[in-house]
Amino acid sequence: MVKKVLKFGGTSVGTIERIQHVANIIKKELSAGNKVIAIVSAMAGKTNELIQLSNEISDEFSKRELDVLLSSGEQVTSSLLAGALIKLNIKAKSWLNWQVPILTDGEHTNSRIINIHIEKIDKFLNENGVAIIPGFQGISKNGDITTIGRGGSDATAVAFAKIFNADTCEIYTDVDGVFSTDPNKIPVAKKIDKISYDEMLELSSLGAKVMQSSAVQTAMIYDIPLEVRSTFTERKGTKIFSQENIDYTKSVTGVAYSKDDAKITVIGVEDRPGVAANIFEPLSKAQINVDMVIQNISSDQKTTDITFTVKRDDVLKTKQILKDNEKIKYQEIIQNSRVAKVSIVGAGMVSTPGVTYRMFRALSDESINILAISTSEIKLSVIIDEENTLKAIKKLHTIFDLD
Numbered sequence: 001m002v003k004k005v006l007k008f009g010g011t012s013v014g015t016i017e018r019i020q021h022v023a024n025i026i027k028k029e030l031s032a033g034n035k036v037i038a039i040v041s042a043m044a045g046k047t048n049e050l051i052q053l054s055n056e057i058s059d060e061f062s063k064r065e066l067d068v069l070l071s072s073g074e075q076v077t078s079s080l081l082a083g084a085l086i087k088l089n090i091k092a093k094s095w096l097n098w099q100v101p102i103l104t105d106g107e108h109t110n111s112r113i114i115n116i117h118i119e120k121i122d123k124f125l126n127e128n129g130v131a132i133i134p135g136f137q138g139i140s141k142n143g144d145i146t147t148i149g150r151g152g153s154d155a156t157a158v159a160f161a162k163i164f165n166a167d168t169c170e171i172y173t174d175v176d177g178v179f180s181t182d183p184n185k186i187p188v189a190k191k192i193d194k195i196s197y198d199e200m201l202e203l204s205s206l207g208a209k210v211m212q213s214s215a216v217q218t219a220m221i222y223d224i225p226l227e228v229r230s231t232f233t234e235r236k237g238t239k240i241f242s243q244e245n246i247d248y249t250k251s252v253t254g255v256a257y258s259k260d261d262a263k264i265t266v267i268g269v270e271d272r273p274g275v276a277a278n279i280f281e282p283l284s285k286a287q288i289n290v291d292m293v294i295q296n297i298s299s300d301q302k303t304t305d306i307t308f309t310v311k312r313d314d315v316l317k318t319k320q321i322l323k324d325n326e327k328i329k330y331q332e333i334i335q336n337s338r339v340a341k342v343s344i345v346g347a348g349m350v351s352t353p354g355v356t357y358r359m360f361r362a363l364s365d366e367s368i369n370i371l372a373i374s375t376s377e378i379k380l381s382v383i384i385d386e387e388n389t390l391k392a393i394k395k396l397h398t399i400f401d402l403d
Contacts, residue, residue: 001033001034001035002032002033002034002035002167002168003034003035003164003165003166003167004029004034004035004036004037004166004167004168004169004170005036005037005038005039005157005158005160005161005164005166005168005169005170006025006026006029006036006037006038006039006157006170006172007038007039007040007041007135007153007154007156007157007169007170007171007172008022008038008039008040008041008081008172008231009041009153009171009172009173009174009231010041010042010043010044010045010046010047011044011173011174011231012041012172012173012174012231013040013041013043013044013077013080013081014043014044014045015043016080018231019077019080019081019084020084021231021232022038022081022084022172022231023081023084023085023087023088023090024088025172025231026038026085026090026130027085027088027090030090030128030130035125036125036130036131037121037125037130037131037133037160037164037166038081038130038131038132038133039133039134039135039153039156039157039160040074040077040078040081040132040133040134040135040153041073041074041077041135041136041153042070042073042074042076042077042136043073043076043077046073046076047070047073047150050069050070050072050073051066051070053069054066054069063108063109064108064144066108066109066147067108067109067137067144067145067146067147068145070136070137070147071097071134071136071137071145071147074134074135074136074137074153075094075096075134077134078094078095078096078132078133078134079094079132081094081132082094082130082132085130085132090130091127091128091129091130092129092130092131092132093124093129093130093131093132094132094133094134095120095121095131095132095133096134097134097137097138097139097145098139098143098145099120100116100117100118100120100121100133101116101117101138101139102116102133102137102138102139102156102159103115103116103117103138103139103140103141104138104139104140104146104148105140105146106140106141106142106144106146107146108144108146108147109146109147109149110147110148110149111138111140111146111147111148111149112148113138113148113155113156113159115163116159116160116163118160118163118164121164122164133156133160135148135152135153135154135155135156135157136148136152136153136156137152137156149212150212151209151211151212151215152212154171154211154212154214154215155212155214155215155218157169157171157215158215158216158218158219158224158226159218161219161224162218162222162224166224167225168224168225168226168227169219169224169225169226169227170226170227170228170229170237171210171211171226171227171228171229172229172230172231173210173228173229173230173231174230174231174232175210175228175230176191176229176230176233176235176237177191177192177193177210177228177229177230177236177237177238178191178192178195178200178203178208178210178211178228178238178240178254179191179192179254180192180253180254180255180397180402181254181255181256181257181393181397181402182208182257182393185390185393186393186394186397188397188403189397189402190402190403191237191238192238192253192254193236193238193239194238194239194240194241194246195238195239195240195246195253195254196240196241196242196243196246196347197216197217197219197220197240197241197242197243198220198243198347198378199243199253199254199345199346199347199378200216200226200240201213201216201217201220202256202343202345202376202378202379203253203254203256203345204216206256206257206258206341206343206345206379206381207256207257207258207259207260207341207343208254208256210228211226211228216240219240220242223241223242225239225240225241226239226240226241227239227240228240243347246347248346248347248348249348250346250348250400250401250402251346251348251349251352251355251400252344252345252346252348252349252355252396252400252402253345253346253347253348254344254345254346254402255342255343255344255345255393255396255397255400255402256342256343256345257340257341257342257343257389257392257393258340258341259340259341259386259389260311260312260313260341261291261309261310261311261312261339261340261341261383262309262310262311262312262314262315262335262336262337262339263307263308263309263335263336263337263339263371263372263383264307264308264309264310264315264318264319264322264333264334264335264336265305265306265307265333265334265335265336266279266305266306266307266322266328266330266333267305267330267331267332267333267334268303268305268330268331268332269303269304269305269306269328269329269330270302270303270304270328270329270330271297271301271302271303271304275304275306275328276293276295276306278325278327278328279306279322279325279328280308282321282325283310283318283321286317286321288310288311288314288317288318288321289310289311289314290308290309290310291308291309291310291341291374292307292308292309292372292373292374292381292383293306293307293308294306294307294308294372294373295307303331307372309339309341309372309383312337315335315337319333319335336371338385338386338387339371339383339384339385339386340383340384340385340386340388340389340392341381341382341383342381342382342384342389342392342393342396343379343380343381343382344359344379344380344396344400345378345379346378346379346400347378349377349378349379349380350377350378355380356375356380358399358400359380359382359396359399362395362396362399363382363384363392363395363396365395366388366391366392366395368384368385368388368391368392369384369385370382370383370384371383371384371385
């Protein structure tokens with residue numbers, strides 16, 4: 001007997017026919033003697049539809065009420081899937097967040113799971129039942145529904161796998177696994193059979209939309225084996241586990257891109273100790289994530305220009321915080337929201353010299369200007385003009401033998 005947590009994304013449960021198909025996948029697992037907890041997302045498009053409804057009420061819709069609204073999408077799916085399983089003569093039950101309960105830290109729209117009480121679910125599983133859990137949500141100590149942020153059903157699945165001590169956590173989606181880059185943009189992209197937690201974490205945080213990055217991080221900390229696979233085929237997916245289980249033959253595993261970033265430059269800042277801290281401290285307190293940072297010294301060595309990137313959604317808030325910051329003096333603030341972040345990721349980069357040069361030369365050959373650079377042991381990211389995104393990922397995919 002194998003304990004499994006199966007998570008089904010929005011496209012996997014996007015129609016009644018697909019929900020019935022998912023029920024048959026679960027039936028097959030039960031026939032193999034496995035215990036199953038199923039985590040479900042809202043039906044494809046439902047969350048965006050609910051957000052649109054809230055926007056029609058107010059641009060500043062209450063975060064508490066938004067959580068109540070958005071959590072309904074997954075609740076609908078969990079009930080429909082339980083009903084589909086019952087029709088197949090399978091003992092099944094949907095459990096809402098407060099019925100489990102799934103306890104969170106209480107932050108609305110971006111909460112974190114802190115504990116899950118599985119006693120009732122464990123008893124139900126031991127009675128050969130299938131537990132269906134709506135992902136993306138939990139309940140605070142005050143009894144409020146909270147959501148875990150977009151993609152939070154992945155985090156729910158990994159959290160259940162940890163608490164349930166599952167043998168594996170399988171993420172079902174509309175693609176066969178994790179690819180070397182976006183197959184919708186680069187048709188020659190190849191499925192990766194095995195990838196490390198570190199690489200998957202980098203790809204997720206850099207724009208690959210197959211898995212939520214916090215879910216990968218949790219799986220890495222607790223060494224929970226993951227597999228990303230298709231709901232619609234029986235082909236093997238991509239296995240995600242610790243790095244020592246992978247034999248690297250290439251320096252680069254994948255190419256990722258994101259168009260969610262914006263570049264901000266603070267011109268003519270006084271060049272003295274502590275000025276960078278004075279710029280970034282209030283941004284940190286406002287929960288604004290700063291990624292790449294570049295500092296240029298002027299010819300008179302009295303002023304400096306500081307460039308950094310933030311999410312596009314945070315641009316207006318960032319500029320206002322800078323304008324209100326009495327601890328810094330500057331000449332002007334320039335923003336550029338028409339940029340993209342393109343990254344190469346690979347654990348093999350650590351032992352392969354020349355990767356940085358090859359990336360920069362490849363972009364130069366395509367007349368692509370690099371606006372900012374960020375590196376770690378297993379990734380190299382650059383900010384470029386948004387219009388050059390496709391040309392850049394095509395070139396890098398080819399130059400690093402991923403075609």
